Structure formats: structure tokens, C-alpha cells
Amino acid sequence: xxxxxxxxxxxxxxxxxxxxxxxxxxxxxxxxIKCEAPDGGSxxxxxxxxxxxxxxxxxxxxxxxxxxxxxxxxxxxxAILVSLLAKVDVLVCDQAAAWFEALALTPEQMLAANPKxxxxxxxxxxxxxxxxxxxxxxLNVLHxxxxxxxxxxxxxPAKPPLKGPGPHLVSYESGLDAALCITAALFEREASxxxxxxxxxxxxxxxxxxxxxxxxxxxxxMNVSNDRRAYDLAGPADIYPCADGFIYIWMSxxxxxxxxxxxxxxxxxxxxxxxxxxxxECTPERVAVCRQHIGxxxxxxxxxSVAETAQKLGLIVVPVNNTGDLLHCPQxxxxxxxxxxxxxxxxxxxxxxxxxxxxxxxxxxNTPAPALGQDNxxxxxxVEAEA
Amino acid sequence: MSMKMxxxxxxxxxxxxLTKVWAGPYTGKQLAFLGxxxxxxxxxxxxxxxxxxxxxxxxxxPGFRAVNPxxxxxxxxxxxxxxVELLIDLxxxxxxxxxNLRPGAVDRMGIGxxxxxAINPNIIYVSMGMYGAEGPLAYQTGYAPCFAALSGLSAMxxxxxxxxxxxxxxxxxxxxxxxxxxxASVALLHRRRTGxxxxxxxSAVEAxxxxxxxxxxxxxxxxxxxxxxxxxxxxxxxxGVYPCRDDEWVSIAVASDEKWQAFVAATGLTALAxxxxxxxxxxxxxxxxxxxxxIADWSQSQSAEEIVGCLMAAGIGVHxxxxxxxxxxxxxxWGRGFYQEVEDAEGNARSILGxxxxxxxxxxxVDDAPALGQHNxxxxGEILGLSEAEQAQLVADGVxx
Numbered sequence: 001x002x003x004x005x006x007x008x009x010x011x012x013x014x015x016x017x018x019x020x021x022x023x024x025x026x027x028x029x030x031x032x033i034k035c036e037a038p039d040g041g042s043x044x045x046x047x048x049x050x051x052x053x054x055x056x057x058x059x060x061x062x063x064x065x066x067x068x069x070x071x072x073x074x075x076x077x078x079a080i081l082v083s084l085l086a087k088v089d090v091l092v093c094d095q096a097a098a099w100f101e102a103l104a105l106t107p108e109q110m111l112a113a114n115p116k117x118x119x120x121x122x123x124x125x126x127x128x129x130x131x132x133x134x135x136x137x138x139l140n141v142l143h144x145x146x147x148x149x150x151x152x153x154x155x156x157p158a159k160p161p162l163k164g165p166g167p168h169l170v171s172y173e174s175g176l177d178a179a180l181c182i183t184a185a186l187f188e189r190e191a192s193x194x195x196x197x198x199x200x201x202x203x204x205x206x207x208x209x210x211x212x213x214x215x216x217x218x219x220x221x222m223n224v225s226n227d228r229r230a231y232d233l234a235g236p237a238d239i240y241p242c243a244d245g246f247i248y249i250w251m252s253x254x255x256x257x258x259x260x261x262x263x264x265x266x267x268x269x270x271x272x273x274x275x276x277x278x279x280x281e282c283t284p285e286r287v288a289v290c291r292q293h294i295g296x297x298x299x300x301x302x303x304x305s306v307a308e309t310a311q312k313l314g315l316i317v318v319p320v321n322n323t324g325d326l327l328h329c330p331q332x333x334x335x336x337x338x339x340x341x342x343x344x345x346x347x348x349x350x351x352x353x354x355x356x357x358x359x360x361x362x363x364x365x366n367t368p369a370p371a372l373g374q375d376n377x378x379x380x381x382x383v384e385a386e387a
Numbered sequence: 388m389s390m391k392m393x394x395x396x397x398x399x400x401x402x403x404x405l406t407k408v409w410a411g412p413y414t415g416k417q418l419a420f421l422g423x424x425x426x427x428x429x430x431x432x433x434x435x436x437x438x439x440x441x442x443x444x445x446x447x448x449p450g451f452r453a454v455n456p457x458x459x460x461x462x463x464x465x466x467x468x469x470x471v472e473l474l475i476d477l478x479x480x481x482x483x484x485x486x487n488l489r490p491g492a493v494d495r496m497g498i499g500x501x502x503x504x505a506i507n508p509n510i511i512y513v514s515m516g517m518y519g520a521e522g523p524l525a526y527q528t529g530y531a532p533c534f535a536a537l538s539g540l541s542a543m544x545x546x547x548x549x550x551x552x553x554x555x556x557x558x559x560x561x562x563x564x565x566x567x568x569x570x571a572s573v574a575l576l577h578r579r580r581t582g583x584x585x586x587x588x589x590s591a592v593e594a595x596x597x598x599x600x601x602x603x604x605x606x607x608x609x610x611x612x613x614x615x616x617x618x619x620x621x622x623x624x625x626x627g628v629y630p631c632r633d634d635e636w637v638s639i640a641v642a643s644d645e646k647w648q649a650f651v652a653a654t655g656l657t658a659l660a661x662x663x664x665x666x667x668x669x670x671x672x673x674x675x676x677x678x679x680x681x682i683a684d685w686s687q688s689q690s691a692e693e694i695v696g697c698l699m700a701a702g703i704g705v706h707x708x709x710x711x712x713x714x715x716x717x718x719x720x721w722g723r724g725f726y727q728e729v730e731d732a733e734g735n736a737r738s739i740l741g742x743x744x745x746x747x748x749x750x751x752x753v754d755d756a757p758a759l760g761q762h763n764x765x766x767x768g769e770i771l772g773l774s775e776a777e778q779a780q781l782v783a784d785g786v787x788x
Contacts, residue, residue, distance in 0.1 A: 003577035028573055048621045049605035056604035111747075125719045126745065133719075135699075137640035139618070139626060140706035144719075148628065148638060149708045152544065152552030160628040161636055161708050163618045164554055165543040166602045173598070176565050181396075181744050183572040184421045188396035190579045196396070196747045204725045204743040207714065209561040211416075211740050212409055215453025217711055218726055218738045222449065224711040226634065231555050231711070237532065239541065239551055246551060248536035250529060311527045318529055320551060323539040323606040323613045326596060334522035337593055338607075350607040352600045355563075355593035356570035357519065360585035361577050 002029030003361040007186060008088040010035060011065070012072070014043055016138075016168045017122040017202065018094040019061045020175030025090070025182065026064035027354060027363035033084065033379060034062065034370065038069035041372040054345045057168075062369035063341060063351065068380060069373030078103055083383040086114050089195070090182055094122045096130035107197045118185045118195035120178050126201035138170035138202075139163050145170075145206030146214060146231070154238070155228040173209065174202040234282045236290045239320055242298045246320035247307060249294065252278055259315035260294075269293050343368040393457075395422020395750025400575060403428060403481040404458075405465075405474075405498075407435045409531070410591065411487030411515055412454045413564030418483070418571065419457040420742040422750030426459040426766060428474055429759055431788060432466050438759065446732070446758040455756035456729055456739045461767070462760030462788050469786045471497055476771050479507045482578075483571050487515035490525055500586045509584035511574040515567050519590035531559035531591075538595030543602060545615030552615075562598060563591040624671035625650070628708055629683050635691040639682070640704035644668060653701035656685055731755035760788055 007030040011022035019034075019042065026032040036042050042058060049056040071077040082105070085091060091110065100106045107119045107127075121127050124136040125144075142148040142164055151162045164170075181198045189195055207214060213231050216222035224230070237250045251257065254276045261270055269289065274281055298306070303319035310317035319325070326332050327350060335357060338350040346368075354363045392398050400423040404415040412427075412435075419425040429435065437451040461477070464470040475498060478484050484503065486493050493499050493514070500512045514520045517529050517537075532553060535541045541553035567589045574585050596603060602613035620626035626640045641650050644667055651660035659681055664670040671678055686694055691707040698705040709717060720726060727741040729752060737755045767773045767787065781787045 001581070003573045003580075024569065049601060049609060049611070051608035056608045057601040060600050060604045126723050128723070129719055135642075135702050135704050136706060137623070137626075137642060137704035139620070139628075139640045140638050140704045143628065143636075143638035143708040144706045144717075146709055146711065146714050147555060147558070149636065149710050150555040150557075152554070153556040154552075157634070159546060160618060160630070162544060162546075162552070163620075163626075163628070163638075165540045166599050166613065167620050167622070168601060169598055172600070173562060173565075176562075176569060177743050180417060180565065180569040180572055181421070181746060183569065183576050184396035185746070187572065187576045187579055188398075190576075194748075199745040201719075201723060201725075201743060201745075203719060204723060207720060207725065208740055208743040209565075210557060211413070211453050211561065212450055213453075213557060214711070214714060215740050216449040218715055218740060219449065219453065220738070221452075224715050226710040226712055228710070231557050233556055237556070239536065239553055241550055246536075246542070248533055248541070248553075250533055252530075307527075316529050316533060318527070318533045318537050320536045320542050320553075321539050322542045323599065323603050324610070326539050326603065327607070329524075331518050331522045331524040331590075332593070335519055335590060335593070337590075337596070346608060349604075352596055352603045355566050355590045355597055357588040357590075358570060358574065358585055359587070360583055361573065 002364065004028040004030035007031065007090065008033065009090040009092060010084050010088045012091070012093040012095065015094050016044060016061065016171035017174045017178070018092050019044055020172050021092050021120070021122065021178040021182070022065065023061050023063065024175065024179040027365070028361060032065040033088070033375070034065045034067045035070050035072070035081070036067055036372055038071055038373065041069065045372070052345050056346070059343055059346055059369045060351060063365045064367055065370055066375040066379070067370035067372055068376050072103065078105070080380060080383050081105070084379070085110055085117060089116065089118065089186065091117065091119045092178060092182065096123060096134040097127060098131045111195060111197060116189065116193060116195050118182060118189070118198060120182050120198040120200065122174050122178050122200040122202065124202050126204065127199040138168060141170045141202045141206060144203045146210050147206055149228060150231040153229070153232045157228065161228065170202050170206055174200055174205045177205045234287065235278060236287050236294060238291070240295055240298045242301045242303050242306065244302045247298060247303045248318050248320055250316040254279065256315055259310070259313040262313050263310060263315060264297065267293070339365045341365050341368050393422055393751045393753065394748060397421040397423040397575070398750065400424065400483065401481045402426070402483040402485065403478050404485040406485055406487045408437055409454055409560035410564045411485055413561045414485050414513065414515070414567040414571070415458060416454060416456065417565055417568035420750060420752060424459070425457070426461055426762065427455065427757070428465070428477065429460055429462050430465045430470070431462060431759070432464060452756040453739070457752055457754050458757055459762035459765065460757035460759055461763050464786050465496060467786050469781070469784065473771065473786065474498065475503070475506060477766065478503055478510065480770050481510065482575065483511045483513060485513040485515070485567070485571070489528060490516055490520070509578060509582060511571055511578060511584045511587065513567055513571050513587045513589065515563070515589045515591070517591045519593070520588045532556050534559040534563060534591040534595050537592045538599070539603065539613060540595045540599050543599065543613040543615060547615060547617040547619070549615060559591065559595055563589070563594040566594040566597070619675070622668070624668060624675050625678055625682055627679055629686040631686055631689055631691040631694060633690065636708035637686060637691045637694045638706050638708055639698065642704060646703055647671065649701040650698070650703050653697050653703070654685060656681065727752055729753055729755045732758045732761050763787055
């Protein structure tokens with residue numbers, strides 16, 4: 001058995017966050033029943049990337065799941081929901097409070113009807129503020145968290161702050177915290193027999209991810225300002241262009257400086273720098289000189305080979321990979337990060353898996369994302385028979 | 388056996404961490420915020436660098452304190468034989484052990500998984516590394532921006548047609564730490580149901596790749612590589628961050644054609660409203676540069692607050708881009724109780740960031756980060772059962788302080 005075998009999860013998702021949370025649980029054997037609108041299904045079915053007329057996003061987020069098509073705004077649909085909530089261990093969803101009120105089925109009422117149930121709701125600013133902020137997209141939440149304003153590092157004040165990587169970073173991060181809380185709640189339920197209500201704020205998740213800086217700021221240990229560089233670190237660490245792409249170089253300690261000297265053959269310009277300048281005397285002038293020389297040198301270097309040579313000397317250099325490089329990376333191959341899933345329309349392609357390898361209960365991708373309502377007979381026949 | 392009980396779903400779970408800098412400590416913090424008893428094993432001879440960044444007093448390092456609230460600290464010199472024995476005894480009494488030391492360090496110390504499994508077969512052992520514990524590149528090391536660079540994520544962040552910038556330099560450790568905490572929580576559930584512990588090998592680079600899963604799918608399905616695309620979104624336009632008066636910025640996301648109509652009505656941008664080509668997403672994507680210029684012309688004479696007021700009422704996705712000054716005053720974060728007060732070793736109140744979640748029957752978050760060795764007596768006396776005389780001898784021998 002895997003870690004979540006025999007755990008039943010009802011997923012009612014309108015965004016990537018709850019759908020990703022459901023996927024993280026399904027990876028470990030949870031039986032995830034995805035409740036979709038019968039006309040069109042999950043909104044992610046209509047989001048890019050597309051291939052063969054199907055959403056690759058949906059295919060990725062819904063492996064191992066079951067799908068039922070239920071119109072929850074109709075009385076019959078509500079009755080099905082009530083019946084399912086009596087049978088499952090977890091409800092994960094991303095609706096605002098008004099949605100629960102319209103169903104006359106608040107999280108409190110759900111828990112009262114089935115005390116073993118855990119209900120996890122993921123919303124932009126938290127459940128209490130969920131009606132007011134329901135319209136916020138991930139871009140808005142990223143900018144409500146501090147990550148947006150401070151990205152990129154070393155910002156040019158004339159250019160806008162950025163959105164981060166891809167369209168769904170905030171949702172993935174929030175789904176991860178939700179999955180953490182749900183599994184912790186299931187752990188405790190083994191002893192108490194009781195579920196919980198879990199309220200995830202995407203804004204708080206993202207702000208929490210900055211605790212090293214924002215935690216110092218709220219404690220009064222670090223200055224706050226409107227400076228877009230307030231989260232930055234001084235020093236020459238950065239992305240640099242090289243002969244065949246880009247590399248990232250990190251230098252913060254005297255050992256890194258010594259390794260650089262070894263690698264470059266101790267050029268004359270380095271002699272003007274104190275040995276411990278990176279730690280103790282990191283002036284903007286020195287950073288500029290250092291950046292210029294490193295930048296010129298790297299233009300003649302290839303990313304893979306310069307990284308390998310540097311790493312062996314103790315200098316931290318890595319290639320800036322693109323998504324295409326990953327499939328060819330020997331480390332990803334060694335860890336079997338990519339798994340082939342055969343989808344009836346998309347065919348057999350590689351899917352990214354998870355970053356944690358577990359010796360006894362590995363995450364597994366067993367079945368492709370479901371067609372809309374493909375499991376209606378399995379789940380709804382029984383419910384209708386009872387009704 | 389004694390246990391610090393603060394409620395929450397992980398009350399009664401004991402976590403021992405041998406962690407450095409940010410990612411490993413963040414894993415411990417997430418578990419502590421769920422109610423686990425988390426103790427850091429620290430050694431004066433190989434202290435976490437965040438204990439002395441920017442300060443003379445290792446008990447007052449602000450970065451360390453920001454990431455380690457609600458934990459305990461025991462100081463054991465792990466370079467001595469007796470110190471390693473004590474560490475092993477402590478791991479024997481733990482449910483979860485977390486380490487993010489340099490590759491191979493735990494094996495050299497004699498506390499690798501196989502060695503620990505022999506004395507505590509049901510331990511949940513969490514190993515955190517840039518590239519994971521094993522494999523052809525596992526010897527390589529790096530800090531957070533390296534994880535993001537290797538993962539494919541940094542290459543996607545930047546202005547269109549320019550070199551990548553990556554996310555802010557602080558990004559990666561806390562995400563990596565949460566992935567490890569989730570895996571540990573899954574393993575706890577499995578152990579409670581079956582009695583079996585396990586080894587968990589977490590890769591920071593892969594944790595980053597899992598934050599761009601859809602873009603990776605675009606490559607595996609269509610051989611299309613994720614590149615810098617500024618603030619663009621394939622399914623929304625406008626989608627961007629626009630200048631406001633006084634160097635403020637506002638993020639605006641128009642998610643549908645219906646919302647576009649609401650947007651032009653609310654903003655009074657009649658030239659845009661009258662351009663029929665802009666009525667569809669495809670039409671707006673085709674003229675995205677001109678569209679963004681027109682919106683920036685409109686936004687730059689107003690305050691972010693005015694724009695938020697106008698567009699919120701119209702149902703548009705909008706939020707001011709918050710600076711650090713804005714964040715520490717943010718009404719939603721305060722209203723939610725995200726900013727909390729705890730008590731330090733000397734009884735002084737201190738503000739911290741609380742958990743990102745709220746839940747019924749939560750853990751009480753009450754303590755500031757520990758002073759070095761603040762909980763020696765609890766750990767050595769109550770958990771390991773050493774007498775006062777034995778503890779005094781360890782101090783005399785320099786094994787503990």
C-alpha cells in the first residue's frame with residue numbers, strides 16, 4: 001500500500017491550486033474524486049499548453065484521479081454532494097464563502113455532519129476575505145506578497161516588476177501548503193477520529209516563503225522601504241551570459257574567491273582585492289570591477305564544462321537550464337524524475353513527477369487524467385440508489 | 388517520556404534537525420507550526436552561518452530568528468566521539484530526522500540512514516540536497532538561486548527578448564523546505580498506519596521544476612521551451628504590472644472577454660472600448676504592446692489605491708504591487724493574524740510571521756527562536772535521562788556547553 005491508500009478525497013477545483021493539491025495526494029494513492037461541472041468540466045481543461053486539442057496543464061494536474069460530472073447548483077447535484085461528503089475523508093476546494101452559503105452547506109455544517117471529514121479551502125486572501133477577493137488572479141497575489149515588487153533582483157526602476165515563472169507559481173505553492181496541512185490532519189485523525197477545517201491564504205503562503213527577510217522586517221531588525229532592491233543581497237552573484245547560454249555564479253565567501261583565483265590563474269585584477277572582501281568589504285566599486293572581469297571571461301566559456309570545472313574547485317557555478325535541458329540532464333535521469341504516462345489523446349509522453357524520493361511509499365503516476373464524467377457510473381449510481 | 392505539547396495535528400511528534408541556512412530550517416519550522424516538537428542540534432564548532440550574519444551576539448541573529456521560531460536548541464559538539472553518541476541517542480528518541488548538510492557529511496559522521504536505521508528502524512529520515520543524495524551530479528552544491536537556475540525556472544523569468552533575470556535572489560529555499568515537510572508528513576501518516584519509517588531524499592532542483600510543471604509539459608508535448616516573457620500570460624490580456632503616480636506599481640489581470648468589457652467601462656478608456664478587435668483575447672494578444680502602453684498612459688497619473696478602488700468594483704483582478712513598507716502594514720495579513728507575537732528566552736515579546744494556514748484545533752505558536760543550547764537541560768536530562776552529574780561531566784569534557 002502507499003501512504004494514502006484508502007483515503008478518499010473529494011476535489012472541487014476552479015483553479016490550479018486545489019487541483020495541484022489533489023494531485024499531490026493522488027500521487028500517494030489517495031482516491032481523488034474530481035467533481036466537475038457537467039458542461040465543459042474543470043476550467044483547466046481549457047488552459048494552455050495544448051496538444052492534440054487537449055490541455056497539457058489538465059493532463060499534468062489530474063493523473064491518478066477519477067472524474068464525475070455534477071451540476072452542484074441544482075438540487076440533485078447538492079444531494080449528491082451531501083452524500084459524497086458523508087463518505088470521503090477530505091474535501092479540497094478553492095471556492096469563496098459565498099459558494100458554500102449558496103449551497104447552504106458551510107464548512108462548519110460539513111464538519112458537523114461528518115466529524116471525520118477535513119475541509120481545506122484555498123483562496124487568495126483567506127476564507128474570511130474570500131468573497132471580497134475572489135476575483136484576484138495569481139499575478140495579483142504574487143504582487144500582494146512582496147515577491148512581485150522585488151522581482152527581479154537588482155531591479156531597473158524604469159521597468160515594471162515581474163510576474164515570476166509561468167502563470168501558476170502561486171497556485172503550486174499554495175497547493176503544496178494545503179497538502180501538507182491535509183496529511184498532518186489525517187495523521188492526527190488516526191488518534192482522535194476528528195477532521196478539521198483548514199483555511200489556506202495564497203497571500204500568506206507566498207509571504208511566508210519570504211520569512212528570512214520579512215520576518216526580520218516585522219521584528220524591526222531590517223529596514224522597510226519602497227526600495228525594489230530591499231530583498232537583495234550585495235555581491236557579484238548573478239546570471240551571466242556565456243558562449244552557449246547563461247550560467248549562474250554564486251560568490252559569498254573567501255573560499256569562493258580563492259577558487260576563482262585558481263580557476264583563472266590569479267589574474268592581475270584580482271590582486272587588488274582583499275582576500276575576505278566578499279564577506280567584509282563588499283563595496284559597489286569592487287562588485288562592479290569583479291562583475292566586469294567575470295563577465296568578459298565567461299563569454300568564452302561553455303556552461304556545462306565551466307560549471308563542472310568550477311564545482312570541482314569549490315566555486316559555485318551552475319548552468320541556467322531551460323525546460324528542454326532537463327530531460328537530458330543525467331541527474332534527472334538518474335532520479336527518474338520524468339515518468340511516461342500514456343494518455344488516450346496525448347499519447348505516451350514524459351511527465352514531471354515530484355522532488356521527494358521515498359523508499360517505502362514512492363509517488364506513482366498510474367493512470368492518465370480522466371475524461372469528464374468517466375467515473376459517473378462508479379460513484380453516482382450508488383448515490384442515486386440511496387436517494 | 389517528556390514532550391513539549393502545544394496542540395496542533397503534529398502534537399506528540401518529535402523532530403531532530405541538523406540543518407543549515409534556510410531550507411532545512413524552514414522544513415522544521417513548518418512542522419513546528421503544525422505542533423511538532425522540533426529541536427535543532429547545534430555545535431559551536433560548525434555553527435549555522437545565519438547565527439552570526441551581521442551580528443556579534445549569536446543568540447540575537449535576526450535572520451536565524453526569523454526562520455527558527457518555536458524550536459528548541461541543544462548544543463552538542465558533534466566533532467567529538469561522545470558528542471556523536473549523544474546525537475545518535477537523540478535521533479533514537481525522534482520520529483523524524485532532517486539534515487541538509489553537504490553531500491556525504493552525515494555518512495562521515497556515522498549518522499547516515501543505514502546507520503540510524505540500525506538503531507531506530509522506524510525513523511523517518513529526511514535528506515535534503517541541491518541535487519538529492521545520490522546520482523552523477525549529487526556532489527555539486529549551491530545556494531537558492533542555483534536551484535532555480537538549474538531547474539528551468541530562472542530561464543523563464545525576465546523581460547521579453549532579454550537575458551533571464553530569475554526570481555528575486557531569495558526564492559527557492561522555503562519552497563524546497565515545504566516540499567520536504569510535506570513528504571515528511573506523508574511518511575508520518577504511513578508510519579502511524581503501518582509502523583514503518585522510511586528514507587526521504589529531496590532534491591532542491593526538482594522542487595523548483597515542480598513549480599513550472601505546466602511549462603515542462605509544453606516541452607514534452609510540443610518541444611516548446613519556456614523563455615522570458617515579461618509579464619505575459621497565454622490566456623489573459625491585459626496581464627501586467629503598470630506604473631502609477633509616486634513610483635507605485637499595480638498588477639492587473641483581465642481574465643475573460645466579459646471582464647475586458649468591464650475593464651474598459653470602469654477605466655473610461657473609450658479608444659480601447661471602441662476598438663472592436665480588442666473584444667476577444669486573440670485580438671488583445673495581437674495588439675498587446677499597444678494595449679499595455681495605453682493602460683500605462685492611463686495608470687501613471689493615478690495612485691495605485693485609486694486604480695485598485697476602480698477595478699475591484701468592476702470585478703477585475705487587481706492588487707497594488709506591495710513594497711516591504713506596504714507589507715508590514717497590510718490589512719489582510721494583520722487581519723488574518725499572520726503577524727504574531729512570541730516570547731524570547733528572556734521573556735521579551737517579538738513579532739514573527741505565523742503559519743500561512745489557519746485551522747481548527749491549531750498548534751499554539753508561542754516561542755521565539757532558541758538561544759544556542761537553551762534547551763540542553765531538557766534534551767539531555769528529560770529526553771536522554773542523563774543525571775546532573777553526567778551533564779556536568781559532559782560540560783567539563785567540552786562535549787556540551
